Amino acid sequence: MNRIGDRIAITTLALSVVLILAILIVIIGNIVIHGAGALSWEFVSQPPRAGLTEGGIFPAIVGTAALVILMTIAAVPLGVATAIYLHEYTPAEGLALAWARFRASKNRPGRRKLFLRALSALLATITRSAVANLAGVPSIVFGLFGLGFFIQFVGRAIDRATQEPGEVVWGQGSLLWAACTLALLTLPTVIVATEEALRTVPQDLREASLALGATQWETIRRVVLPGSLPGILTGAILGISRGAGEVAPILFTGAAYYLPFLPHRITDQFMHLGYHVLILSTQSPDVEATKPLLYGTVFVLLALTFLLNLTGVVIRSRTRSRLKTS
Amino acid sequence: MNTNAKISVRDFNFFYGESKVLHGIDIDIPEKEVTAFIGPSGCGKSTFLRSINRMNDIIPGARVEGRLTIDGQDLYAPNVDVVSLRRRVGMVFQKSNPFPKSIYENIAYGLRIGGLRDRKKIDEIVERSLHRAALWGEVKDRLNASALALSGGQQQRLCIARALAVDPDVLLMDEPASALDPIATQKIEELVYELKTNYTIVIVTHNMQQAARVSDRTAFFMLGKLVEYRDTRTLFTTPAEKLTEDYITGRFG
Numbered sequence: 001m002n003r004i005g006d007r008i009a010i011t012t013l014a015l016s017v018v019l020i021l022a023i024l025i026v027i028i029g030n031i032v033i034h035g036a037g038a039l040s041w042e043f044v045s046q047p048p049r050a051g052l053t054e055g056g057i058f059p060a061i062v063g064t065a066a067l068v069i070l071m072t073i074a075a076v077p078l079g080v081a082t083a084i085y086l087h088e089y090t091p092a093e094g095l096a097l098a099w100a101r102f103r104a105s106k107n108r109p110g111r112r113k114l115f116l117r118a119l120s121a122l123l124a125t126i127t128r129s130a131v132a133n134l135a136g137v138p139s140i141v142f143g144l145f146g147l148g149f150f151i152q153f154v155g156r157a158i159d160r161a162t163q164e165p166g167e168v169v170w171g172q173g174s175l176l177w178a179a180c181t182l183a184l185l186t187l188p189t190v191i192v193a194t195e196e197a198l199r200t201v202p203q204d205l206r207e208a209s210l211a212l213g214a215t216q217w218e219t220i221r222r223v224v225l226p227g228s229l230p231g232i233l234t235g236a237i238l239g240i241s242r243g244a245g246e247v248a249p250i251l252f253t254g255a256a257y258y259l260p261f262l263p264h265r266i267t268d269q270f271m272h273l274g275y276h277v278l279i280l281s282t283q284s285p286d287v288e289a290t291k292p293l294l295y296g297t298v299f300v301l302l303a304l305t306f307l308l309n310l311t312g313v314v315i316r317s318r319t320r321s322r323l324k325t326s
Numbered sequence: 327m328n329t330n331a332k333i334s335v336r337d338f339n340f341f342y343g344e345s346k347v348l349h350g351i352d353i354d355i356p357e358k359e360v361t362a363f364i365g366p367s368g369c370g371k372s373t374f375l376r377s378i379n380r381m382n383d384i385i386p387g388a389r390v391e392g393r394l395t396i397d398g399q400d401l402y403a404p405n406v407d408v409v410s411l412r413r414r415v416g417m418v419f420q421k422s423n424p425f426p427k428s429i430y431e432n433i434a435y436g437l438r439i440g441g442l443r444d445r446k447k448i449d450e451i452v453e454r455s456l457h458r459a460a461l462w463g464e465v466k467d468r469l470n471a472s473a474l475a476l477s478g479g480q481q482q483r484l485c486i487a488r489a490l491a492v493d494p495d496v497l498l499m500d501e502p503a504s505a506l507d508p509i510a511t512q513k514i515e516e517l518v519y520e521l522k523t524n525y526t527i528v529i530v531t532h533n534m535q536q537a538a539r540v541s542d543r544t545a546f547f548m549l550g551k552l553v554e555y556r557d558t559r560t561l562f563t564t565p566a567e568k569l570t571e572d573y574i575t576g577r578f579g
Contacts (some may be wrong), residue, residue, distance in 0.1 A: 085529035099344055101387055108424070110389070117386075204423035211381060212436035212492055213413035222439070223425060 003251040028302075033064075035299025044300065048258060057297050058270045060264050063255075064269030064304070067296075070179035070266065071186060075243075076236050078183070079190030082127070086191070087198040088220055090124035091117050099199035111324070135188035139248040145180030146174075148254040169267050173254035176266040181253045186243040193235020197228035230319035234312045245301060247274040273301040332357035332496065332526040333378060334528040338392035340373055342385070342548075347373055355543075360518060361505060362525045362541035362558065366573070371530050376499050379415040380408050389551050394497070396496065413440065416489030420501040421483035424488070426471035429465050432473045432484055436492035453493055458485035460517050479510025486517065490525075497521065499529040503536065516542050534574055540557065541543045546570045 042056055047054035091098045097119040102114040156171035163169055170176075201224050208218040225232075247255070255275040263270040277297050284290035331354035332540060340348035348370045363371040373382065380401060382388045389395070394401045401411060413436070424432050433452045436543045446573045452469070456462040461483045465476070473484055482502055489497060503511040517542045518527060531537050537544050538558060545555040547570075554561060554570045 019352045091386055096488065097343075097386070104344060194553065196479070204421060205425060207381065207384070207419065208423045208425065208488075209435070209439075210384065211379060211412055211417040211419075212488065213409050214436075215409055218439050221434070227426060 002274050006202055026125035031302060033296050034292070034295035035242060035302075038296030039299065041261055043293075043296055047260070049291075054293075057271075057273065057276060057300065058292070059259055059262055060271040060273045061296070064244065064273045064301075066175055066263060066270060067129065067179055067182065067250070067272060068128060068240060070175060071182040072236070072240055075186040075190055075239070079187050079236070079239075080232060082131075082187075082218060083191045083194030083198060084126060084225075087122055087195045088216070088224065089120075091121045092269045093121070095121040095125045105184065109286040117318075131188050131191050131300045132183070135192075139210040139246050140251075141184060142181055142185045143252050144251040145175055145184070146249060150177040150180050151253060171271060172267075173252065173256075173269055175254055175263055175270050177253035178250040178270070180247045182246060185249055186239040189239030189242065194228070197231025197235065199222060200231060223312045230315055234316045237308055237312035237315070241305050241312070244308065245274050245305050247278055249273070273297055273304070277301065288306050330356050332396060333528070334393075334395045334398075335392040338374075338377070338394055340370070340377060340392065341387075341389040341391075343387040345567070347375075349548050351552050353545060353555055355526065355528060357526050358522055358524070359542040360522045360540055362527060362537035362544045363528065363547060364532075364544060364573075365535050365547035365553075367532075368491070370499055370550040371545075371547045374547070375528060376417075377460050377502055377532050378496070378498055379412050379417055381412075381417065383408060413492050414494050415496040415498060416492065416494035417498045418485050418489055418497065418502045420480070420504055422485050422505070424476070424481050424484050426472065426474055427472050427553060428470045429484060430469040432483065433488050433491045436488060440492060453488040455491040458490050459483045460513065460520075460522070461487055477510070479506050479513060482506060482510070482514060486514075486521075490521075494525070495529070496526045497510045499527065501532060504532060511536070534562075546573060548573070562565060 007113065040056075044056055044061065045058050045060050046056035048057065093101075093119070098114070098118040102111070102118045105111045105114050116187040151171060154170075155174075155177060158170040159168055205223050205227065206219055209223045210216070212241060214222070250272060255270050255272045256269040257279055258271060259271055280290050280297060331377060333353075335351050335353045338351040339346060351374060363373050363375060376382045377390060377394060378396075378401070379473075382390075383507065390402055396411075396415065397561075400406070406541035425435060427435070430452055433455050434448050437451060437496075443452075444452075453462065453466075456465060461480060464480060464530060465471075465484075469555060473481065476484060482505075486497075486502070503514045515536065518530050522542075529540065541558045543556065544558045544561045546553045546561065546567075550571060554567045556563060556566070562574055563569065566572065
């Protein structure tokens with residue numbers, strides 16, 4: 001009887017693995033078979049023509065690349081800095097204990113310090129839950145937020161301050177605002193991955209550095225960050241590669257349907273591979289003629305994302321093997 | 327007060343949160359001698375050791391009362407610069423903890439954060455520190471190899487060399503040989519014996535034979551109190567306290 005139960009369990013588990021693999025193979029296989037055929041030098045080096053039914057996707061590739069670079073510049077330093085603060089500078093004992101110690105310290109010197117410590121722990125708790133909630137927000141909401149905050153609020157304020165009345169430069173969709181919106185979406189991934197990476201640096205090493213007369217910042221800069229860099233990079237790349245394929249946040253913040261020119265400034269609108277897929281599949285005047293282009297675009301987007309992920313994996317496995325051999 | 331006391335401690339209490347782990351410690355640790363702290367696990371000997379370079383500062387909820395001075399300077403006075411204190415009071419930990427850098431960079435670390443840029447001077451101090459830690463002969467041809475490739479005993483001697491490089495006057499050692507094999511342990515003990523000509527050494531150890539072999543004076547701690555403190559030979563042959571006698575004869579431990 002037990003044996004039968006065992007077999008059923010193994011079979012069910014194996015079947016679910018097979019099912020998932022099958023789905024993945026069908027999706028990727030479909031895209032590769034149809035998409036690879038559409039690839040040509042012209043496809044990746046020319047702009048679209050004839051109402052999107054001919055030509056290539058060069059402006060969308062450039063736009064996506066520019067967007068990803070800008071987003072990285074915005075998200076990674078801020079995310080890493082936040083994580084360093086959360087992990088290295090806020091009280092390790094947590095809010096409950098820090099508060100209890102403050103409460104218990106009545107009529108004792110150093111009470112003020114304990115209060116500040118509890119306050120810092122509170123701030124950390126709020127920040128952490130904000131980050132966790134940010135990660136759960138649907139991406140279309142980020143898009144609306146970007147439109148409302150970055151474009152209509154920040155952008156228009158800049159225009160009022162710097163431009164002639166009626167002139168709009170900053171208060172419209174652009175590479176800059178789309179990158180900022182995507183950066184917000186990527187931040188939680190970067191923060192969580194960085195904190196995780198910081199956690200892997202042994203406390204021993206921090207103590208060794210402090211015992212040699214290093215300040216906390218010197219310890220972070222010379223011991224903690226070098227030790228956690230691979231983890232931080234991997235996390236950042238995974239976050240970025242997710243952000244690179246997102247369409248919803250850039251719908252209202254700067255992605256353009258079709259542009260006859262490449263973006264030159266951060267205030268220009270841009271074409272984007274993900275958005276181009278949406279346009280090709282919903283706005284085409286001739287569905288059959290567009291199909292190869294659609295497959296080709298999806299293929300390129302998928303390949304770029306895969307390449308980014310692969311970079312992350314390579315960095316991670318390299319550091320692992322380096323740690324093993326040394 | 328002892329006239330040649332390097333470290334002088336009066337009525338020193340230590341708290342983790344609400345629990346008191348050190349009770350009214352009074353001790354004078356003489357200059358350029360080896361002082362051993364012995365006692366059962368959890369007796370507070372390591373906590374006391376880590377109070378001498380204020381490593382306990384980084385532990386949440388840690389708090390001290392009383393007076394702990396080195397060369398007459400109160401370590402817990404408000405104006406004390408912890409960073410420069412730790413440069414004067416070096417520390418070697420129980421588990422060797424070299425940085426995942428080269429042998430050379432491990433030793434140069436303390437010099438670089440101290441602001442030394444002169445490459446020649448750094449080379450010189452690296453070599454001298456490795457000599458003092460009796461490691462130079464074994465590593466001189468591979469200074470750029472990873473410190474993690476060294477054996478456990480070599481790593482611990484590297485950590486000693488790293489601590490010596492910043493030129494402290496006091497060296498604190500927290501069970502430095504407890505994770506090492508007998509031969510590596512013997513090397514560390516010989517090293518401790520040699521180093522005392524230049525440094526004031528305080529060593530925490532679980533191993534009573536080790537305390538007897540390397541130290542000039544021994545302090546026996548139990549349950550957060552200093553039970554007995556005298557020269558090592560007397561403490562091990564004719565202890566004044568019953569508790570000490572019970573401990574060193576192995577009646578508990």
